[in-house]
Amino acid sequence: MKINIGRYVPGNSIIHKMDARVKLFANVAFIILFFLANTFILNGLLLLPILISFIVATKKPLHLLKMLVMPIMVGVFILIINMFVLKTPSKPVVGNEIFDWKVHVWWHLKDFVKIDYQITMTSILIMIRIYAIMLTMTVFTLSTQPVLITKALDFYFYPLKLIKIPTHIFTMIISIAFRFVPTLVDEASRIFKAQASRGVDFKNGSFKTKIKSIIVLIVPLFVSSFTKADDLANAMETRGYNPYGKRTSYRTWTFWWFNVVSLFFTIVIIVLCALILSNPNNIFNFPQWWLATKCIFN
Known part of the structure; x- marks a missing residue:
């Protein structure tokens, strides 16, 4: 791994x-x-x-x-x-x-x-x-x-709940961002190998050529990122996720x-x-x- x-x-x-x-x-x-x-x-x-x-x-x-x-x-x-x-x-x-x-x-x-x-x-x-x-x-x-990171953030953000700030929304955003980091790294690696197999040279060439090579890598990565974000939003919406609903948890903390x-x-x-x-x-x-x-x- x-x-x-x-x-x-x-x-x-x-x-x-x-x-x-x-x-x-x-x-x-x-x-x-x-x-x-x-x-x-x-x-x-x-x-x-x-x-x-x-x-x-x-x-x-x-x-x-x-x-x-x-x-x-x-x-x-x-x-x-x-x-x-x-x-x-x-x-x-x-x-x-x-x-x-x-x-x-x-x-x-x-x-x-x-x-x-x-x-x-x-x-x-x-x-x-x-x-x-x-x-x-x-x-x-x-x-x-990631779910425990979300709960830990929610624990430290608890004082903000007293002034009616929906902290669980922020913790959910942070948790999703953490989940996307390894996904984007794998996606960038996959795009890099795919473009290299098509003849794109990322190591040699002039400065202008290298800039074009990086653009060939970045543009598909951005498109893929927005596609994954849209799919995730649709999946959460179809499952009835309500960001302003009352949150419950079945996990209990054990402090040994x-x-x-x-x-x-x-x-x-x-x-x-x-x-x-x-x-x-x-x-x-x-x-x-x-x-x-x-x-x-x-």
Whole structure:
């Protein structure tokens, strides 16, 4: 079975058995923390439990390397853009320390294009964040049934029901969107193979030729997507689905000990990261090697 964002992979792992509400809370919390983390060490510590969860849920550690391809490609693209547009100081400042490198600019071309420490670290940080978010979302969707994701969203949207907002409509839309992701991925793969068998070259040729090849792929994908959406709407209508009707559920939540431990672990990580990032009254005396891994500069 293919593993990608939005595809549920049935399993009997401890990650699959976790409460969907806990997984959703941890998923959102880790994504926010990845964006706030300002050192590579903190990013690595946050990424470690996600890597362990992925291996436990899929038992396919080699797939972690396959998922690195797209973040690396995006990181190289961002690096090229930063070489032209990012203005960096001659001496990166980390906290109150100035990192006086022997070579401030590693490579430059008439001060128009350059590569230095800050540009490189910024590009690597973006790559790490993309990889972390992809991994976090993949662990969540592959171990949680779409209907449970809908119930978890509905649980957190419950306060909005008090002000007469039909939250079940939003959760249904999100659930359908999750269901369509793997379907569209498979459809894109099928169209790609079909067009390639007809002689369309997606790899070689000029830039204009590649644009035409991509259009040949995108247009059928859009047509197929709208067709599937229309068929789904007709199927729901013929089955008497009423979006404003009162919703009932036969599922009951079971909150066992591992859910409590996971929720406690997530809250502890949030509190520790908040203390590390804010460092009130300088309670943490970070060593120089920790500061040297800072990837967000003043």
